[in-house]
Structures are given as C-alpha cells and as structure tokens.
Amino acid sequence: ALELDEPVSAILWVGDEAAVALGDGTVRFCNPDEAPARIAASHEGAVLCAALDPSRAAILTGGDDGRVLRTDREGLVTELGRFGKWVDHLVASPVSGFVVAGVGKEAIVWKPGAGVPSHRYAFPSTIGGLALDGKGKRLAASHYGGASLVYVSSADSTPALLPWGGSHLACAFRPEGDFLITATQELGLHGLKLPERTDMMMRGYRAKTRSFSWSRRNKHLATSGDVRAVIWPFEAKDGPMGKPPMLVGERPSVVTQVAFQPNSTMLAIGYEDGAVFLIRIEDDAYLPVEEPGAGSVTALAWNKDGSRLGWGCEDG
Secondary structure, three states: OOOOOOOEEEEEEEEOEEEEEEEEEEEEOOOOOOOEEEEEOOOOOOEEEEEEOOOOEEEEEEEEEEEEEEOOOOOOOEEEOOOOOOOOOOEOHHHHHHOOEEEEOOOEEOOOOOOOEEEEEOOOOOOOOOEEOOOEEEEEEEEEEEEEEOOOOOOOOOEEEEEEEEEEEEEEEEOOOOOOEEEEEEOOEEEOOOOOOOOEEEOOOOOOOOOOEEEEOEEEEOOOOOEEEEEEEOOOOOOOOOOOOEOOOOOOOOOEEEEOOOOOOOOEEEOOOOOOOEEEEEEEEEEEEOOOOOEEEEEEEOOOOOOOOOEEOOOO
C-alpha cells in the first residue's frame, strides 16, 4: 500500500508496473516488488483521464492544463498536444494504433505513431464519453441528445448521429462493434444494437454509471452505479433486450469501479466506502481484499494476464 496524498485519477499497468495518475498532475510508476514509487510526468494541474499507449509501453494522460502527455517507464515525457480546454477523455487502440482525446465538443485524433494530431471531429455538444470498437477504427462519442459514430481513419468522415433524448455520459462499445451502451444523466443506461439501431433502456440505478467492464469473451458487461455490480447478458444476438441483469456483491455502499479479470469470470468491485471485493459471478463466491474505511475507490485495474490487481482511492 502506498500513501500518495493525492486523489487517484487512474491506474494502468505497463508490464508489471502500475502507472498511477494523480490529482496533483503526476504519474508515478509503482513496482509491487520494489519501493518507492518513481515520479514521472507532471501536468500543470490534475490528471483528468488516462489510457495505455497503443504500444503498451507508456501511459497517455490528459489534464486540466489542456495537455496530452505520453510518459514511458523510464520517465521520458512527450507532449502530444496542447489545447485551450480541459482534456476530459482519452482512448487508444493497440490494434489500430489510433489515439483520440475528447476536448470540449471535439474529438482530436492522432494517427498510429504520430506525435501531433492529424484531424478532429465536432459533435453537437460537450463529449460525455469516448469509446473505440475492438478493431480501433470506429469511434463512439456520447453527448447531449444521444451519441455519434465515426470512422477515425478518415479526416473527411462526418459523424453519424444516433439520437436519444437526454444527456449521455460514459459509454462502452462491445469489442465486436454490435452494441453501444451509454450512461445517462437519469441514472440508467441506453443500449443500441448495431447496425439496426435498435434502442433499449436499462433502468434502476442509484447513481450515475461511470465504470464499465466486459468479461473475457464479451458475454457480460459489468457496470457501476448501484449497491451491487449490475451485470448485463450479451450471449444472445439481441443482447440484454428483455432479460434481467445479474446482481452481485451487494453491500451498503455504492459500487464505483468494476473490472473483470482478463481470463476468468472473476470480477473486482470497488465501492464508495473504500472496500474492494473479488466476486466469482457463476456462484457469487466472494473474497474481500480491502476493508472499508478509505475514500471512494476511483481506479481499479488488472494487469494484462490478470495476475495483479491495483486500486486507488480519492484520498490517495
């Protein structure tokens, strides 16, 4: 356990080291077998979002200083862009190599290996969430009034609007690209089956959903925003249409983070009261790995082979 004294914005694994992005703008690389953590990149303000670089050898961060930085394990920091607004969202694909940042109403695109942006897309309102499909070629942006889809390889593409009333926040593409899920301001989820554009609603949450995680073969989607992890089934061609969710890990605290272990049905769940549990979804067997008492769990991530789990809280 590391006491970092700043809110944890994100945890991402670069090999077997955890790259921890913090509210003071720093990125710290933590090797569980060594101490102390190495301090690397520094934004001039808080880190607001983070993603693994497509090479998986560095971390990308966006800050309220309007910059996008790339930081590798040796501490080499490269500025990929500087904008006049907060960088609220970052997504990157190890398959296509594309990197996309959400800045206000715009999605800004870097082509594979590029050090400067190549093009950008404008959306009807401020971006609430970004997601790339499994091939890393199609981008979804959620915003007020629905979501939009665009192929990032073409600078001339015009985003296709998928209208649905209300404000849409975080979003998740099923890697196969056949479903897009958005969180709504009204404490629920909106689902869209593609290419038919069939709409579905998943209601009943107690808080906004900010964390999504797909299971190993993308048959289940775990979500935060309730006093248990809400897991929607996607085995059938119509996904969760007309089907109830699986509810696991109920506690007297709202789930804030979820992360499926990469090669099993085990789900890691982080709660608002600082607790972290592991749940095996087929039989609801659970193992507490962190007792309540710290601040809300704000970051939760497995390494690539699922052998290590890291989490961080708002109190550092």
